[in-house]
Amino acid sequence: MQFLLAFVVAAPLLGAVAALLPPPPGLKGRNPEQAVLRHGVTVTGVILAAAIALALGFDHDAPARFQATTDISWIQALDVRIHLGIDGISLPLLLMTALLFFLCALYSYFKLPAGPSPKAFVALLLVLESGTLATFAVLDLLLFFLAFEMVLIPMYFLIARWGGAQRQSAAWKFILYTLLGSVVMLLGLLLIGVNSGTFDMVALASDNGRELTHTTQLLAVLAIGTGLAVKTPMWPLHSWLPDAHTAAPTVGSVLLAGVLLKMGTYGFVRILLPVTPDGMATFAPYLGAFAAVGIVYGSLACLALARKGSKGDLKRLIAYSSVGHMGFVLLGIATMTPTGVNGALFANIAHGLITGLLFFLVGALKDRYGTADLDTLAGATGAALYGRAPRLGAFLAFAAVASLGLPGLAGFWGEMLALFGAFDPAPGLSRPAFLTYMALGAFGTLLTAAYLLIVVRRVCMGDPATGPDLTVADIQRHEFAAWTPLVALTVLAGLWPAVLLGLTDPAVQKLLAGGTS
Template identity: 45%
Template sequence: MEWFETWGLTIIVFLPLVGALILGVIPKDNEDALKTTGLVATLLAFLASLVLIAQFDYSGGVYNTYQFEVEESWIGAINANYHVGVDGISLPLLVLSTFVVVLAVIYSWNHWDEPKNPKAFLILMLILATGMNGTFVALDLVLFFIFFEVVLLPMYFMIGIWGDKSPRKVPGFSKLFETRLYAAIKFFLFTLFGSAFMLLGFLALYFESGNFGERTFDIVELTRLGSGGAFTGTFAFLVFGAMFLGFAVKVPMWPFHTWLPDAHTAAPTVGSVLLAAILLKLGSYGFIRISLPILPQEAVNWAPAIAILAVIGIIYGSLACLAQTDMKRLIAFSSVGHMGFVMLGIATMTDVGINAAIIGMVAHGLITGLLFFLAGSMSHRYHTREMSRLGGNIKLMPVMGGILAFTAMASLGLPGLAGFWGEFMALVSAYNPLEGLSLGVFRTSMVLGAVGTVLTAGYMLWMLQRVNLGEPPNEWEGHTFHDVDRYEAAAWVPLIVLIVAIGFFPKVIFTSTTDTVTSLVDMAFDPEVTAALGSLMKGG
């Protein structure tokens, strides 16, 4: 498998795109061929990522070294390269991404939101897959930016074409707009606004790196410079701020989160799943991969602010959940809270915190992805998402009700399920943040975060009570509901298995991440180790 060393990542990233091109020439009416092609393309990418897991060398190693690395000249004039690679941090996220896309294709086998058109939907889904996989392996800022942006257009169209058609009031306009149109453009403009500043930050780094040799966009090279203390002062402050805007909108952190409830609620089921499971991770991954290692000192300066915003997000998200009447919107707001824990973990700048963030990202991807699947399937059957009209779901559809109960428990962080580790470890790390960070701020954050977990349990149980328990309202009397069908089962069972597996054996994630994260923290924040590494790498 020598060739896999060089071609593996490229295959994982671009196979879906090739699939999209093949779909482009298959006639619209041949639905079976379309679906099979989509499934084969995503499945092959997933299998390739399994090979990646098998061949990955877990024996640890120094941060800033990558496996399956490829570096080819791409845009010579600006010294931007096609540089990709994985390490212990990106591996779980990459696999999550290829995995969830396969499930999304399986689920959509017979669940097409109006106006159907499987061909267009599958093409968008595959382009999206390329963008997401690419972001997790890109080691060049320009390449990263491109992949980061590639996901925008497919998601814009998914929300805008297949989204929720009910009218809604938009502030400042007298006429009513369709929800999908409002949500799509809001998602687009928010993200583009953030990424415009992110790009400016990247460019600034590029020019500043010229002071230390050839100008470069290379993340590996910039990490080496940054951890050696190359970028400091006002410059670093502004660059961190610019990149912060880009990533924080994507995560999303309070107060940049307002696009999220609209986009999630309006998106078609598969769109919400991919949005929650993977797209949000692009932002928090950007913090870990780019902001922290390249601008470590500045990251420490910004850490209290990030922690405070994260905690506001946790509390605000939970309280907002309690005020929702729409089940899908409630799940959307719960994402704000969960991503708050992820960001709190990152803000502590410790190995425990960053490990917590990564396992939190994976767990949130699995759990919230499943919740959105469930919400989609339920609204498909009830034709409403209003919780006041639902009830007794577990009597009407025992299997689906059971899965919903299970997933809600996972989401509220029940020990033994995947959601527990991210929250628990984030709180632990907030008790003991990086040396030099204000203990007051972080320990207060910890207490407030703990309150947040209680609130999370509150709204999740409240949702379960209203949707799942009790007697079905009279409205549904005489209706027979088709319980979970086999496509749904095929898409959900793997998620359930993984949620339990990670809950009991968080080691499956930590095996990959721990060494790399520890080395990252040492390299970025421990002056002695940093100096040693710096000379080591210069010598090499």
């Protein structure tokens, strides 16, 4: 177990190096591209298998304790250590990350986005995977920062080199926003480390901020929270996201929504809640306010894009929906209660599964119709998916109702628990303020249902006979293989939420109590 986690984090880097080497004789496949694409599927598959083995070996009777730990001195002068470990909070994120990267590699094997060398594509994908897995596994503040930053360059190139229209400006916007946020975050992390005498996240969580003055905690929350909020993204620091999603290739959008956004909210839970509780209590009402506004704002933006005549791009619409959905995650964190934080962690996983599926589906629509413009799909070309490609239409309708929070599917529980947490926030927080946020969040769920049902009606319904004579391929085998696991897990988490809550709740209880996990 100890070395398995280190293998999961380091193996993608080794795979990235191997991807750039010439393929061994006899393994080139039908053409030189096949070997490296097959290599990407193999490496991500091995990592997924190792992550599943890690989960099977995890002591589910002690999810609040860090397991599979590695603790090696790295930079003695700064007391920086290569400290890895997983608990009930990080294990589900680690598994979802490994799954999404494997599904993206599998999808790319059959549908590689147009762009430069496939070798570079696979290598960047694997470096990106290593950075995201490390973010959820490291237990040292400076190592967390390095992992947090490690994902920026590969995602920049995936957007800039393999993206669609406006990809250069979208990639620059992504890198500039996240880099500026990260610089501020680094200052906050150094402030905590210097004032507490350690960068070890376990020791800091156990101390629960007792070594940090109230002013230090306030400055740390402001600095670190800003960097995390940009990556989440929190309104009004979200404006890089729609452009990045619209320009990114399909797998880039899936990973951006399904994995990278979770790094920001994970930092709030893993660092700020246990390490700077007083500072978080001061800023929690403001965080809740931004979250509530983000929920309503994201939903209204989606409604505007879904309206007939608005020329709304479906990828852009789903990107704005992420602003709203991540607002529920931030609202749950802002309540500083076990109910709210568990809801936030559940919503994190649900959003990764459902929105990842939505971006896969929209990518497939764009491949078939040549556009993701909603007016074009619903008007001139007459998408009529139920008639032309019924299985594709059924998948899209399923993902839409899952995203709007239909009871029995994964999207329901996280949002409901976040609203319950806002109904009764932690002692010391303004209950009238959080009741207002709860009401805004509930209103946002109605708006979410409205725009997603409009999308389903405009894209899926209609009579194919009245539109142009088009032949649209239904779901292909590789698409079915890549999407079905996300559908199955969305149903499983919706019908059996204890699968996730049984892992997260003990860890959250101990984290909020200031004990060692």
